Amino acid sequence: MSKRYLRYFFDALDGQQKWLNQMAKKGYRLVKTTNLTYQFVKCQPMEYQYRVEFVADKYHRELKDYEEFLANMGYITMEKNMNLHYGIGKVKWRPWLRKGTMVATSPGNYNKELLIIEKKNDGTPFAMHTDHADIVSYLSKIRNTYLWSFLLLILLTILAVKEYEASDLLRNAILGCVAVLSAFYLYITIRYSLAIHKYKQTKKIYE
Template sequence: MSIVRKRFFFGFMESQAKWLNSMSDKGYRLTECGKLNYRFKECEPAKYRYAVEYIGDRSFEEAEKYREFLESFGYRVFYKNMNLDFATYKLTFRPWADKGGRLSSNRPDSTYNKELLIVEKKDDGKPFRLHTESDDMIGYYRRLCHPWYYSAFIFALFAVLLWPNLICSVIFGLLTLLCIAGIIVWNFRIRRLIKDRETEE
């Protein structure tokens, strides 16, 4: 029997992975995901583990290469949207992305609405982590900060430009603060990793 759950996690990837793992613990395996919908089918409880990774700064070609690399490990991989946008035609500029991924559209061969990868593996009793090396994790966390910096800048700009309209300014101001909070969290993690690395060296 399959069930459908509606959820949206925005950029909170760890929460998304935690929820998918909790669904697996209850005996549900992910079979399909849309913008809001997650379809599951029944399975043996805790048979699968999930990890979620941000790939929104890669070109589509690079994202596909990475997906195929992960699939060669026997993992199942799903693309997932990080934004909630139902526009028919969409073109976005991602100045932080790698070459080939800076202009992103919702064409099938582009990365818009494919900013995340949900990766599934059969549980082998070990924690499921895609990034394990401190240097690699520092690089990954720095990449994660880029969209937060960009969003904070855009929201702050709107908050200032819409100043005569108090409600709009407050809303954009709060969104700016939310992005700054995200930046602080990731930078805190980066600093901790750098400190640990220095101790290890």
């Protein structure tokens, strides 16, 4: 027996990871995912654990090598979209990433910014990043993604409002939606910034 859910996560990493682990606790294992759908099958409650990894900064070959590495460790991986992009057709522009990964195409890393990682809940640690410097670097990439999304959203809205005429009602509705989304992106940016600061302070303590 399988269950299918339609979901979109603005909090693409923590929110999605929390939900997948909640489903696993109820006895549902993820077997397939698309841009907006998740398909589960029954399993023993808490039989599996999930992590959602940010991999948008990896080249296509690097991503495949990473998936192969995880498979050799006994993990199951599923590529997932983050839905934070500004593009036309099968091309995404991602200015917050390192040189060489700013543009994603299909075939390639288009709509593969995230990696859902599944592990048998056997009591062994399930941390993808353990070194403080690695954690800070990883969190910084995520923070920059949300920060750029916030800035680009504001910029595009300003340009659109100036360029196109619209009724006051429509204009206010658009600005209201943008304000809510911008506030969320800013909140996530601040949250990751605080986490980065925390790990940097912890590193100083142990040095």
